[in-house]
Amino acid sequence: MAVYPATPTGACSKRTGSKLAKRSARSRSKTKEGYPSLRSWTMAQVRSKNTKPEIAVRKAAHALGLRFRLHRKSLPGTPDLTFASKRIALFVHGCFWHRHDCDKATSPASNVEYWTAKFDRNVRRDARNATDLRKAGWRCVRIWECETKDAKKLAGILRRKIASKPKAL
Structure with missing residues (x-):
């Protein structure tokens, strides 16, 4: 099993497909900053799968x-x-x-x-x-x-x- 050194925040890593990278990308997408309004953000949280x-x-x-x-x-x-x-x-x-x-x-x-x-x-x-x-x-x-x-x-x-x-x- 290969061990990769820790990288500073924002730096690229060889572990691009790791669960950690996916988890952090997912958590960034759920923030309210990228939406024009709170209602838009609220409606985007309504799921159609895995309810x-x-x-x-x-x-x-x-x-x-x-x-x-x-x-x-x-x-x-x-x-x-x-x-x-x-x-x-x-x-x-x-x-x-x-x-x-x-x-x-x-x-x-x-x-x-x-x-x-x-x-x-x-x-x-x-x-x-x-x-x-x-x-x-x-x-x-x-x-x-x-x-x-x-x-x-x-x-x-x-x-x-x-x-x-x-x-x-």
């Missing part, structure tokens, strides 16, 4: 013995989990962004026209992706953020929607 609800679904699915692939870009909508042997594409939707009928799907009080249009686009895109997946021979399953809070209920939902055999059409 807490998605990780809860992944853990529950794995505990049930289900094996899956993550974020298949070759499918419409880039499903969060795909079960290729069953041809099931699973989406873990946030209640706020995808307008579930629960308490989390509140609407912002400011800039109402923008948010209404934004939510409508999200819902239309979800429907279009589900239709495209069905046309490609995939079954589309949606799990809502509010359904991921209780692990036992989530396991039951996954068992019912994924592990069981689909009904004949």
